[in-house]
Amino acid sequence: MNDQEKITSNQLMAIMLSTIIGIGILTLPRTVTEAAGPDGWMLVLAGGVVAIILSVVISRLGLMFPGKTVVEYSGDIITKPLGFIFSLGFFTYYVLFCAFEARVFAEVTKQFLLDRTPSEAIIITMLLGAAYLARQDIATVGRVGEMLVPVFILPSILFLLPGIPEMDLTNLLPFMRTSPGKLLTGFGTIVTSYLGFEALLLFQPFMARPRDAAKAMTVALSAIILIYVLAVVTAVAMFGVVEIQQLIWPTFSVYRVIEIPGAFIENIHGVVMALWVVAVYTTLAVFFFAAVTILGRILALKEYSFTALPLALLIYFLALVPNNVSQVYNYLDAFSLYLGIPFGFVLPAVLYIIARVRGMGKEGGNGREKQAKKSG
């Protein structure tokens, strides 16, 4: 898998768009409104900016060690054993993320589409489907992203248009009344909906021009900010700050209200649900792919696609651990706090700082030398 085909920066953008938008967007309007009332959308904006800054940091980090993923260069930066622990943690993070993604997906699907189908069936089919993509190479992932992003984003936005009469923008007032302290506490929960961008730690070396990563990430994350803000604003405008906190998945509820005049389809939420299946699939599959990649690289395997199916089984059992929806979201909060924020935000920055302090990377020629030694 070493002479893999590379991905273009457009494909990286597509991967990021499709990865980051997943289960998070469903609850986003509720969580930000709980934290910041009508000012929630500003929280979304701020969280996005932080994600952009960190993805730029990650891309800098990647440029210091060309041709290496985080699994290799974390060992260079913070010594082999610590690097190994870091990689293992990173792997656990992705596996758990997949499990949550699959479980939440199953719960939502049961609620809106298949009320009598057991969650197990939904989870296992989803995981098997994701495993199929995780077995392919990165270029395939890039192409899938490129094909799917317009498919699920454009219609979802278009379907909002007939809902405009239902919206009341005064629900977004009063403006800027939330206390800064409250904003700050809400900040911790909002950044987790941008998780997924840290996959750049793995994908950058597979880019045809790794230098373009920062730009592509900025564009992709900006688009995501727009989509998130749109989701929050429409949900708040439609339901108001109080009502929205009673809804588990307010983003879907928006589409339940909207009716397309004169359309053949009675309830577009079914169609939006189908589109959301696509969004979750891409998220899950990319995380799955990341987990497979990390595992393969930790074990230094030449061909690691065969690990996908055993991993699917592991994720399946992990996904079945929580007993009900509220437990799922409790676990998810803990996960975001103890694994999501560290691996998405803190550790990449720490790695970068340590690498700079130790004067590693291209300036010292350190990374390249080691790479040459390894390959030679």
Next chain:
Amino acid sequence: MGLLDRFRPKKQEKEPSKEEAKDKASSSLDKNLKYLKDKLKDCNDVVYREFRVGNRQQFRFALVYVDGLVDRNMLNEEVLKSLMLQTKHANLSPGIITGDVFSIALRSGLTTSEVKEEEYIDKSMIALLSGDSLVLVDGYKKVLVIGSKGWPSRGVQEPQTESVIRGPRDGFTETMRFNTALLRRRLRDPNLKIKQIKVGVRSKTDVALAYMENIVDKNVLKEVEKRLESINIDGVLESGYIESFIEDRKYSIFPQVQSTERPDRVAASLLEGRVAIITDNTPFVLLVPATLNILFQSSEDYYERWFIASFIRILRYASAFISLVLPAVYIAITSYHPGLIPTDLALYIAGTRTGVPFPAFIEAIIMELTLELLREAGIRLPGPIGQTIGIVGGLVIGQAAVQAGLVSPIMVIVVAITAIASFAVSSYSVGIAFRILRFFIIALSAVLGLYGLVMGLLLTLVHLCSLKSFGVPYLAPLVGNTYYELGDALVRAPQTVMYRRPKTLAGGNMIRMRVGGAKGTSGGGSGKDGDEGGGGEAKAGSVKAGDGNGKGKAGERKAGGGRDNGQKSGGQQEGGPGTGE
């Protein structure tokens, strides 16, 4: 798909040897004849004709050919007659003749156009079996191989599988020479190369690679050659044999090589930088690389006006999609999500389904399978009976099954629309792929409703994304950084917009036409100089008149003058070297 390969025994070293030990021809005529007669024992179609040449009948010759494979008139007139009669009257002194009877026969005795010398008798035997004739001369160590191929063959006819409303009516035939000629007639360019090799240890089938030297992607060409050379099979009876050896992924349902009967299509593909593989004994020429987009195109798209062509293309994609999902959508909605459609319709559908003893899934499977049966039966039967099958099938399925209450009328409509849609896909093999995938998606949506349907489509898409044909992504130009090629994907942009060759396919010489030039002097001139080439020629001239821009090989005849010495018309340049019909 390495998975299944792993369970296979390692490829054994070439078991059937590709080249037999080479036997040189002997100087004795009798020995050579004996060799041939030994090897070709019990081959009663081989004819041996011994004769004597010279004014005193002193030289012994023998003519060997395979009856039926040769043009016998030609042999009689140009070989036997010239050698036996005309040399008799020639006043040749014996000295000269004994000195080099062979080269005299070669130079002035034989009045055929194609003569080769061959040192090895076994090689000449292969030539003999492919339709050439051998002239053996006593006392000489070489064999003359006379190109005398001429067997009963189908003439150039309209292709059955890819008929068009507008466009040329000639199609490839089983004779490779005709096929290369049909190509050469369309591309009178020295850059059109036709490389010939033999494939098949026993069949020794002629296979030709055709490509435009300065347009083709050299890596693709090299890869094609490599894969062709690695074929080690006993017989190649159709290009499908070759396809199965050179395709990237054996275990994919989608064809990764295009096959066509239309020379105009091949010519257009060569101009895009693709490689054509022409196989003897079949009218189907293979084109690589192939993308899904290309397989959805029809050559007629480029002959119709772009607006119409674009509409038809969109229709084609839509019909492929319909043929893939329609029954699955019906099943998913009726059995899982009746709330998604208007209540009236949902009630109506439920009403038609009352009394139907099967669940929608079984109903759909029964109908789809019956339809596939009908289709298959209709193809294999001769025309009139095939029609009968159609009528009987249509009546039985459409009318009787509904009246008997076995299936609902809506299901009949769904299945019928699906069938029609699946026939609208221009490539037969892609159409079949979608038809088979349909069953997979029907099954998924029968189990998991709309979610299963979406998963089925996603898996199909992932599979399509993972495919590559000779290094080109199968979904190009929808993926990758080749967005300008989208003009020739879902729609077909006007020719002047598509002035560049597809980057995914071509290897060089990217500018296809100079858009301004076509409107300026050269283009206009070519239209008026009609006596040279006629309309078609003039059009080709103006289209290609701007070529020499990019890597600009000046040797390209079409590129040349049109622009450089402004006044000369592209049409004249183009028409000049041709035959001028």
